Amino acid sequence: xxxxxxxxxxxxxxxxxxxxxxxxxxxxxxxxxxxxxxxxxxxxxxxxxxxxxxxxxxx
Numbered sequence: 001x002x003x004x005x006x007x008x009x010x011x012x013x014x015x016x017x018x019x020x021x022x023x024x025x026x027x028x029x030x031x032x033x034x035x036x037x038x039x040x041x042x043x044x045x046x047x048x049x050x051x052x053x054x055x056x057x058x059x
Contacts, residue, residue, distance in 0.1 A: 002058040003042070006033045009052045021049050 007027040011019040025045055026034040035058045036042055046055055 001038045002035050003038050003046070004033060004035050004056045004058040005046065006031060006054045006056075007052060008054045011049070011052055014052070018049050018052070021045050022052060025049075027053070 005025060005027065007022060007030055010030060011022045025036070025042075026032070046053065
């Protein structure tokens, strides 16, 4: 199953590891959107920056 992740809040002002997590997911700018496969690693990354992103199931 795939998930669609959109960066809705800027990671500026948050901890370094949270900024790097957003970058590792491929989210560089505000409102960037990526579709990735749902794995335990990806879900952990999403949980870490859940306050910065919007997540939906992709078709």
